[in-house]
Amino acid sequence: MQMTPMIESFVYHFGEMGSRWGFNRTVGQIYALLVISEQPVCANEIAELLGISRGNVSMGLKELGSWQLVQVSHKPGERREFYHSRGSIWDMANRVFEERRKREMDPTLSLLRDIMMDEAANQEEAYAQKRIAEIHDLLENITEWTQSLQSLSPEKLNTLMKLGSGVGKVLEFTDKFLGKKDPAKQA
C-alpha cells in the first residue's frame, strides 16, 4: 500500500467526516484505508501510513471490530494479523445507523417516555409534556422507520433509493391501496 496524494486526500477527509458520524478521526482514517486497500494491511503498516502511534491503531481497530467492520486474516507462516474492511458499503452505512440509534435515539426515547408518564405539576409542565410527546413520536417514527429500512433486502433498498422524488407518486398510489386504514387519523 502506497500513500499517493489521491489516497491521502480521501483518507484524511474520511477521518474528518468520521468524527461527525460517531467515530473519531483515527477510526475514520483506518477504516478509509482498509476500504480502499485491495490487500489486507497489518497494524504496523497502518500506523506508519497514517503517521499515528501503534497504540492508537490498536484502539481504532478494536472500535471498528466492535462495529463488525473489519475482517482479520493471516498469511501462512506469519504470526501478525492483517486487517481488511468487511461487508459492502451498504453494510457499513447500516452499522453506522444502528450504532447511532443505540447511542443516541434509544436513551432519549426512554427518557422522553419517562417524562410522559410523570404527572404534570402545573400548567407549564403540562405544556412541556405536550411538546415532549411530539418529539417522542417523531423520534419513535424515525427509529422504527429506519429499522424497517434496514430489514429490507439490498435490492429493495436500492429500488427505493433510485425512486428518489418518485416517493411522492408512490404514496399517492399507496393512499388508494391502503386508504381504508385512513393513515391521517393515525397521526
Place this chain on the structure above:
Amino acid sequence: MQMTPMIESFVYHFGEMGSRWGFNRTVGQIYALLVISEQPVCANEIAELLGISRGNVSMGLKELGSWQLVQVSHKPGERREFYHSRGSIWDMANRVFEERRKREMDPTLSLLRDIMMDEAANQEEAYAQKRIAEIHDLLENITEWTQSLQSLSPEKLNTLMKLGSGVGKVLEFTDKFLGKKDPAKQA
C-alpha cells in the same frame, strides 16, 4: 419559566444529545428550553435558568438563528428581545438534516467527485477509485433521497412514517407499477 426536575432532565438530556446532532451542548439546552416554554424567554432568563454565561447564550442564540430555529419578539414598551422556538418539531428535524447535509455530505461528495475525475496512476489507485465511486453513489443516493423526503408535505411524510415495515409491501406493489423500468438494472 420554572426549572422543575422534569424540565431540567429534559433540557440537560437534550443538551447531551444535541452535541451528537451537530450543535453543542449549550445550543441544545437553549433550544430545548425554547421548545417547551409556552412563553417567549429573554436572554438573561435563559442564562439564569441554565446557569451559563450571558455571552454563551448570545452565541447559542446566534447559532440557532442561523438555523432559523428561533423567533424573536418584543413586549410593548420593553427594549429587550424575547426568544421562542420557531416552526414545528418536523421543521426542526428538517433543519437538522439540511444543516448536516450541507456540512457533512456536500463537501464529501465534492471531494469524492474530484477523486473520481483523476487519472489512476497505478493498479492500487484504480482499485481505490472503484471503491470511492461506490461510496460516492451511496452518499449521493442518500442525499437525493432525504432531499426528496424533505420536499414532501408533512401529511405525506407522516403517512410514509406510519407505514413502517409496510414499506416492503409498498415496494412489491411498486415493482409491478414501475416494473417496466426494471429498477434492478439501474443499480
Place this chain on the structure above:
DNA sequence: TTATTGTTTCAGAAATTTCTGAAAGTTCAG
C-alpha cells in the same frame, strides 16, 4: 523455559472544543 514477534492497555500529554466575563457595540428616550 526463554526468546521473539506481535497486540493491548492506560496514565499522562497534546489538541481541540466550549465557556466565561469584561469590554466594546447598539439602540433609543430624553
Place this chain on the structure above:
DNA sequence: CTGAACTTTCAGAAATTTCTGAAACAATAA
C-alpha cells in the same frame, strides 16, 4: 448628545476528547 438598557465579541480559561508510548500481556517456536 448623554446615559440607560440591552446585546455581541473575543481572548484566555476550563473542560473534554484524542493520542502517545512505555509497560504489560499473549502466543508460539525452539
